[in-house]
Amino acid sequence: MTMSEPVVVLRGVTKRFASGLEALGGVDLAVARGEFLSLLGPSGCGKSTLLRIVAGLAEPTTGICDLRLAGAPSKSIAAGRIGFVFQDPTLMPWSTVARNVELPFRIAGRVRAAERDRVAASLSAVGLAGFEQAYPHQLSGGMRMRVSIARALVTEPDLLLLDEPFAALDEITRLALNDDLLLLWEAHRPTILFVTHSVFESVYLSTRIAVMRPRPGRIVADLPVRLPQPRDRGVRTSAAYAAMCETVSTALAAAMAQAPAP
């Protein structure tokens, strides 16, 4: 991948919570347009905090977080230019699937035919056409997560932030959603920041992996993933995939060895 202009630039970002906990200890990171970057690390390494800072949901204690999104002024919460998927589906249980996905438009104050079409398109992109009028409690965990992804994609964001979105799902659902996410990324090419603690998932999905160590959170390795694209399930059994997983695992083990014991 050619290093085009960065979409996200972090310089010396630290985060100390009111409790005194130092979540991030100086993070420098540049994410290029169209990149699929995984933040990989053990729990407590500040991955989620970093993602919230990028989303503008938290302020860094020191350092700079600079966003350069198309058509949006730098460093503002660019409504609709960022999509966010949490570890839980985070749906409104009182609203139907369609109403949940339509939420960004409803907040923006325009839900007309064009927006309804985009809701339908977004739902069919995640394989949920026909479920518009269902309520979240009628869906399986995997389907709820698909709704959550459809909602994040409906505004066609430049930047998609995913915070361990598949961690709570079973292995089969997880693999299926991995493939769907790759297809969606290849179709629209948003820049993706993907938080995970699974080595195999990060290697399969990403074009680049930033390995983090905990207490305080820091990026200790920055590894490009040179696997063929577009990827499909065949990649998972290739020798190159196994070798990359080995490399990343070693980097993660080294990161853990540097950190104080939990």
Place this chain on the structure above:
Amino acid sequence: MKLGIGRRGLRLAAPIAIGIVFLAAWEATVRLRGIPPYILPAPTAIAQSLWTDGPSLLGSLWVTLRITLAALAAAALFGGGIALLFARSRLLELSLFPYAVVLQVTPIVAIAPLVIIWVREPFLALLVCAWIVAFFPIVSNTTVGLNSADRNLLALFRLYGASPGQILLYLRMPTALPYFLAGLRISGGLALIGAVVAEFVAGTGGAETGLAFRILEAGYRLAIPRMFAALLLLSLTGIVIYLLLDWLSRQLLRHWHESAIAPEDE
């Protein structure tokens, strides 16, 4: 069930059977021991009184019911409104909530005479008393509900640039609805109790007499069967109010809230 009736049947049959056994034992005790009706009337005597005094008791019930329903409506309206104000301003909540608690913990029997002196219009005086008892569960529950919005959903609303009004309308209020309805179900019973207590204190008040005053009056005249009949009507009214509010709650929440989703739906 080995008895040949389903679980649902048992839910109805078991309490009814207990009720019949209890009434039969009551009737037998009164008859066998010759207890006079002014000490303890037999169920049949109460039923007879309910039949003969029924129309006039129903008229009184209507008076009490009007106060109860008006107080409940006012409690829902102002209780919900106050909770919304609290949600908009933390300062307002911190300043005023303790006084709502004061109003709640002070026995209504003690405040009622003052209210009746201050508010000249009898209907309004009784309404105020019943409202004081009924509004607190709604304020307290709805306030908790409005503050219970999912943190990640709140973050998402902020990410999409939602205004405080939109967060209230699309997120906090739907979250609070089950809490509000739970408060409403408690307040339904309390409004009736408040109306009865206020009537006890106020006495006859105006031209119309409510059910509570009829109970007092029957007590003075040693018309104990009529007293029991009036009491029975009050209990039935309370049950009906509860069932109606429970039904309303289920209707409003049936699509999404755990408390109201039918098991077959899952």
